[in-house]
Amino acid sequence: MAAKEQTPQVDQLRMEIGQVAQQARASEVKIVQLLEQIVNRVNQLAAAQEAMAAQADHSTARMSTVSVTAPETAKLDSEPVFIPRPNLTIEGSIFTSESTSTSVEAAAKALKEIK
């Protein structure tokens, strides 16, 4: 008799345990998903940091190259203007149009006389 009365309780308990287990599994999945997201974000952050570091190295390398190939420009660093780099490598020949015009010799002579 007692065993018969206990059966529904056991069933109830089993059902509750099943529900809890289901919730636990769902939570487990959620936790795994959250962990995956965190790992992804960490990887992205690491990649961005590496890219920034590489860019900084590259900039430093470029500046170093300039100071090595054009030491005369080093003195300009303290001035807020620029570092000229007219000696760049080119492929092919840059097109410039060429023509002739009348001499300015007469104007140059006239100006000299006035001065």
Added chain:
Amino acid sequence: MSNKGVGVDIGTMNLVAAREEAGNVSIRRMRDAFLDLPPQAKRVLKLTQASYVDMGDQILLLGDQALELAAMFQREARRPLSGGLVSPGEVNGIDVLGFMLKSILGEPKRPGEACYYSIPAAPVDDPSKDTVYHKRVFHKILESLGYTPTASNEAMAIVFSEAAQDGFSALSFSFGSGMTNVALAYTAVEALSFSVAKGGDWVDRRAGASVSKTASQICTVKEAGIDLMSPKSREEEAVSFYYSELIETSIRVVREQFMSRGLDKTVSRPIPIIVSGGTSMAGNFLELFKKQWGQMKMPLQVSSIRHASDPFNAVAKGLLVQASQEE
């Protein structure tokens, strides 16, 4: 006069170098434009046999090729100068300008050869702009190329190349892409100079915006040939309106400057007006200028209004005249 210095006109649209050679002036010109592309574009450029500057992390196309190939890469060519001055937004612009100047100037004929380069006057209608940075940037580029650089006013250079027969007394207008420069010279001495921060680019932008076209489309309309006194389409009419506005503004500022400086009392004899610059090459520009000049009560007597004999090269040649005085 051989190998006596060099003049270089630094314009928003073109860089022009002038050097006396074998009884003539040798002119070398380069479009003031560039295009930056990723290194992967090299393969395509080799197929088109284009020349480029290899900077490692990017490649640069310069001059006309930048303009010609920009459309192929669905890009707009960049300009190292904007509004007549070094463009503040173009980080690569200084490198590009250095290379371009080296291409058109070549090596100095002797160490420290004199090189006169053009600079604009400070714009009267834009007090936020000055020419100090621009002037010093080019001084350093030319110095690094081995020249002894001297900055000289753009509009005054026109007087030196075009007004020898007038005793170097003239009122000159240089209508460029980026701005309009004006100078009054009296026996080779600068009596007045100023600039207006409007030029051909401004006309293209404003006319384009007025008829829902891009500045490039308006530029194409202009280059196809336009008569400013008799426009034949809505686009041409818009261009004509803005040309009129540009000329009227420049003349009005001349009047204001003359009056405020008392030059109307100083300049007693008639002087010629010389109009120059690429923007002044539009059809009937001089007629439009004369019409506008006639409509205003100007405080000076004018002997003639004429186009420069060599409008594209007048500035570079005038700078060469000045450089020759140093050698």
